[in-house]
Amino acid sequence: MTRIVKSPDIRTNELIDCAQRLFFEHGYENTTVNDVIREAGLSKGAFYHYFASKEALLEALAARMARQSLDEMRPLLEDPSLDGVGRLNALFANSRRMKVDMAPQLKNTYNALFKPENTVLYHRIDEALTEVTLPFMTEILRRGQEEGSLDAPDPEAMALMLLNLRLGVAKVMYRALQQAEAGDVESAAAMLDSWMQSYGLAVERVLKLPEGSIQVTEPGFARAFLAA
Amino acid sequence: MTRIVKSPDIRTNELIDCAQRLFFEHGYENTTVNDVIREAGLSKGAFYHYFASKEALLEALAARMARQSLDEMRPLLEDPSLDGVGRLNALFANSRRMKVDMAPQLKNTYNALFKPENTVLYHRIDEALTEVTLPFMTEILRRGQEEGSLDAPDPEAMALMLLNLRLGVAKVMYRALQQAEAGDVESAAAMLDSWMQSYGLAVERVLKLPEGSIQVTEPGFARAFLAA
DNA sequence: TAGTAATAGACCGACCGTCGGTCTATTATC
């Protein structure tokens, strides 16, 4: 047997890469540790040298995704030309752009995370993501409240409310995706558009913003994403 | 071996009872089918006679809980003396009363459902509960919109927004519960009170209701629940 | 400083215990 020794963190990253591919494609429960090591070209022993358990691998994956997500958002807070509403809109515009640009991967992600049998995967990632997103959103609201661009007494609580709304919309996107993949793209797009509209309205209302100031969606977005 | 034959649905209900006890106490994944049948005094063969799988048992449990929850809410819709806001307040008052009256069981439920290792249990029950709660809430909003007591264009979408908010608050209640059980009842109560306040505010805002028209909490509620 | 001994830790894969689920045989019920 050829034996290739690499630095530990290269190994861990490789294992997390494999985990991401396999967990997302087949689900966490349906992926065995043997699958992972076969894909990574390692042995059981090596795996348990780097990770204490299969769960630990999942946690590492979740943590890495959270880190990446934070790195993408962070620049927004540094931009001085934006006020609270501007930041929120930039956030939504970002996520919109990414959804269209990386539609295939994103679709795959949604399909993986919200598949009913993938609850464990979903939970761990949601947890990790919330952990970084909540402080971020809180900071946006706190500053917006300070400068008076939006109305969020108790910014952290309000931030959580916004994240809860977003999570619900993500679930709806999954449903639309399913419907679109079943062939019914047009009506799925119409449905998704209407939900996004309501989502935007809810966000505006929660922050007491005038109608039309928040743009979570734009004409044709749902179709662009679903048909991509 | 004594052999006690009962009517089938008595058996299924007994099995669901055991499942409820065991899943809630030890979690779904940590409860084995053998645990369930030992508790129920049945054999493997009997179990697989009534349920196709362990998952099927979980689904039956979730369905039963959803049915019970709907039965509790339904009277509300029949009461003609209430308008949209009145129904919402009645709903919140109901759940408040129940939380205090049945604090021990409710606490147990929260602890079980939101425990990190119980994601599967949580998801299935959330799914089943949403399935009955969403149409119910939609109907409340639809009527409220019709009679002008609240502002919910696209009642179903807005209903979902409200349920998403509620779910987030449930998670916060779990956190408060943990903190209270760790001994810090007072500060847990203070925290929970403040989150409930924000929750109420968010609900009001989403439905464009004047501040103070929705009462999701009341003075001393958090302490009453947590200290019970 | 070259050569060697010692140590750390990366890595291997056979093996184990547990668990969900199956199968066949037996017993109750109508």
Next chain:
DNA sequence: GATAATAGACCGACGGTCGGTCTATTACTA
């Protein structure tokens, strides 16, 4: 006699363990 209900031995798959090997680096010696 047919069918529903029950028993429990058994199976295969899976997560995880364990004894041990191999390599690269460090410490020691002459």
